[in-house]
Amino acid sequence: ATPTSIMVGTGKGAENGILIKGAEHLENAHRLTTIVLDKTGTITKGEPEATDVIPLAGLAETELLRLAAGAEKNSEHPLAQAIVKYGQRQGIVLPEPESFAAIPGHGVEVTLEGRRILVGTRKLMQENNVEFTAELAAIEQLELEGKTVMLFALDGRLSGLIAVADTVKENSAQAVAALKQMGIEVWMITGDNVRTAQAIARTVGITNVLAEVLPEHKAEQVDALKKQGKVVAMVGDGINDAPALATADVGFAIGTGTDVAIEAADITLMRGDLTGIVAAIRLSKATMRNIK
Numbered sequence: 001a002t003p004t005s006i007m008v009g010t011g012k013g014a015e016n017g018i019l020i021k022g023a024e025h026l027e028n029a030h031r032l033t034t035i036v037l038d039k040t041g042t043i044t045k046g047e048p049e050a051t052d053v054i055p056l057a058g059l060a061e062t063e064l065l066r067l068a069a070g071a072e073k074n075s076e077h078p079l080a081q082a083i084v085k086y087g088q089r090q091g092i093v094l095p096e097p098e099s100f101a102a103i104p105g106h107g108v109e110v111t112l113e114g115r116r117i118l119v120g121t122r123k124l125m126q127e128n129n130v131e132f133t134a135e136l137a138a139i140e141q142l143e144l145e146g147k148t149v150m151l152f153a154l155d156g157r158l159s160g161l162i163a164v165a166d167t168v169k170e171n172s173a174q175a176v177a178a179l180k181q182m183g184i185e186v187w188m189i190t191g192d193n194v195r196t197a198q199a200i201a202r203t204v205g206i207t208n209v210l211a212e213v214l215p216e217h218k219a220e221q222v223d224a225l226k227k228q229g230k231v232v233a234m235v236g237d238g239i240n241d242a243p244a245l246a247t248a249d250v251g252f253a254i255g256t257g258t259d260v261a262i263e264a265a266d267i268t269l270m271r272g273d274l275t276g277i278v279a280a281i282r283l284s285k286a287t288m289r290n291i292k
């Protein structure tokens with residue numbers, strides 16, 4: 001590409017909220033065959049709201065909320081913040097944990113008022129020998145609705161379920177349709193469970209779903225697609241996405257996301273919605289046409 005056409009392309013991108021870090025990224029974007037989209041905060045708004053609070057094992061609802069919100073108060077995770085916000089809105093005073101450990105991709109393990117609390121995935125419960133088979137049907141039903149269900153265990157016993165729902169961004173379905181129209185294969189990647197992931201994927205028109213992918217494995221999945229000969233873009237917003245953004249042929253960060261993701265990416269979408277990817281690819285194609 002000529003320096004002039006690249007400069008024009010980069011400038012046009014900037015005018016449209018697409019910040020391109022280097023000439024090679026604008027050139028690479030027109031060759032993309034495959035786009036991998038993170039779910040939370042990329043396809044969805046990333047602002048989950050608690051929808052269902054289900055106390056179990058004789059625990060009162062307010063006590064479930066008090067303990068769960070106290071357990072999550074030191075977690076940065078959007079799911080944790082959804083529980084904390086819900087608890088605070090009910091006017092509950094949050095207790096301070098004695099010890100706190102975040103388990104990435106799984107949940108939290110906390111000591112609170114001398115009691116051992118776990119909040120997180122089924123896997124987290126399995127690993128700690130917490131029995132939940134009696135609630136499996138209820139959990140799966142909520143997941144089919146596209147909700148993420150967090151299991152709550154108190155001293156080794158399943159004592160509650162808290163479901164949260166995240167809203168899909170207005171333009172996500174439109175952007176996915178436009179990408180497919182361009183002949184690009186679209187994937188969703190998430191740490192969330194398969195049922196929730198597929199429910200969200202369905203609403204935006206994605207059929208290729210990689211679910212229950214641990215943060216450290218997102219980059220491996222991108223690499224596996226590259227090894228199949230695909231030219232792969234990763235789009236993400238989280239700290240978790242940074243290695244995958246760096247591994248991809250082109251990394252797109254959501255401008256409203258974390259600084260870590262923006263630093264790892266090649267192109268930042270300042271408007272925060274996925275139509276920016278479509279615009280970036282069109283810009284790349286136009287730039288390459290101009291120089292031929």
Ligand code: ADP
Pocket residue numbers: 039040072075077079080103104105106107108119120121148149150189190191192193213214215238240
């Ligand atoms: P995502 O890719 O959707 O951002 P993560 O990899 O961060 O997801 O987490 C995967 C799953 O682990 C979440 O869907 C949730 O069930 C569970 N989880 C992670 N962090 C927490 C937390 N602080 N509290 C409860 N559950 C959590």
Ligand code: MG
Pocket residue numbers: 038039040041042236237238
């Ligand atoms: Mg995310």
